[in-house]
Amino acid sequence: MWAHFSGVRRIAAVALASSRELLRERILYVLVGFALLLIGTALLLGELSVGQERRIVLDVGLGAIRVLGIAMAIVLGVRLLEREIERRAIYILLTKPVRRWEVLLGKLIGGALLLFASVAAMTGGLLLTLAAAGRPWREELPLLLPVVFLFWLQSLMAMAIALLFSTFSTSTLSTLSALGLVLIGHASREFLQWAEVVRSPLLALLCRAFYYALPNMQNLNFTAAAVHGREITLSIIGMASAYVVLYLVVVLILAAIAFHGREFR
């Protein structure tokens, strides 16, 4: 039996159970519902600004998907693990023949699937709003899909960071820390610019270290391109995806190290 059993199956089992659990979280529906409400509101705003309906709907709609997608990722990312630790349900899981890093990876995959479904639902809401505004939504698809795909990657980074913090911290601290890191990540380029202007080499090194350590959220935000009808090339999507995969690998390795050493008193 064991010869045919691989870690992939165990990771898939954890992923399935995690996405099932998260699917029953009320907060998920509250956030998706709120996002859809915001996207719907864009229709009203669009009507108020003659000739700008498309721009307003896309601006507000994509903004809602991005912000609420990240919020969802942080809240659910912390819940993936920390609640199980706080309620001591993790004791039973860790006595099963599953490695700790497999638990982390499985949980992240389960969360990623759910985030994907949520982003897809919110995108559906945006397309419906465009249709209601009388826009040819099919024509917008080639522009919108790459943008929301990159939003999903952004939220995955936020979820992985939340998961990392929850391997060694409480749920409140993990949420606040992940939120802080993601917010600073939206201004990570500033650190690179500071590195150019500061005189102290040590400070410059520190600024560069921050730039590489922080999640570069700006590189994954192409709202303006979509709004102005500029196409996002495959090479951009490929580069952005490669960056996210690399970042996820590093964060997961750190999380696995922290989780491996954690004692459950």
Add this chain to the structure above:
Amino acid sequence: MSARSAIIVVENLTKDYASGWLAHRRHRAVDRLTLEVKEGEIFGLLGPNGAGKTTTIKLLLRLIRPTSGTVRLFGRLPEDRLVRAQLGFLPEHPYLPEALTARELLDYFGRLFGLSRSDRSARVALVLHQVGIPASVADRPLRQLSRGELARVGFAQALLHNPKLLILDDPFGGLDPEGRRQVRDWLLRWREEGKTIFLSTPLVAEAEIICDRVALLHRGRLLACGSPAELAPPTAQGAVEILARDLAPQTRESLRARGCDVRADRTLVRICAPASAEGWEAVDFIRRSGGHVIAVNPLRSPLERFFEDAVTASGASPA
């Protein structure tokens, strides 16, 4: 008869917890514990709350790391996946993912053990039946289940993969007398099936009934280890409580004169005899005097008395 192999071997196991801002204070939760659990026995780790029982179990499962000493399960390290595949664990309060149903949870754990879909389906149905969870309860989210039902699901997940070793942290905790009797029956049946059972409990009398061997733990130290009969021979009788009704005042006075403690409320009289011989004499006397005996219960079992004596001899008072 061939010698049974040791399933659990613990040598000089010590666990210190650090506390304070600079982690400069040390609290020793388990102190140089050495013991062996043989194949096919029910082994009880006994002691009051705070004795170090749960810490010992967490060390056995590598949920925490020892400060010093070693643990071997089936001759291997506890974190070895081959070990995990052969053990079932029930924590003190079985907290389970409450959004899942019992069936979903068991199916999930079955996947972690590599059971095929048909095996999972069969094993899940079997263990749910064994612990008395009907289908209507098995398909409800765990957050809707009562404490008793959750305890049963806890046992079901420990049994799911038919493990050779069961580690149960306070399996009688929070159960009513009927629940305890049922758990006792399960444990005896699982021993008959060849499973080795390591359990912890503060209920010495409960363990005395079912355990082949016990270890008495107090403040992290092993006070004694052996079979209940070796440690406290059944001849060492304990105090007895008699519940009676319709006792005349002079009968109560006579019982007090015989060395019994007598307390009465409006309907019941509670008589505590210092030893069982005096207890049975008191029962006869009550009956002869026209009183009605409702129940006779041992107040302290021989093992409980042994435990109290051992704690006193070690220079510490029972917690």
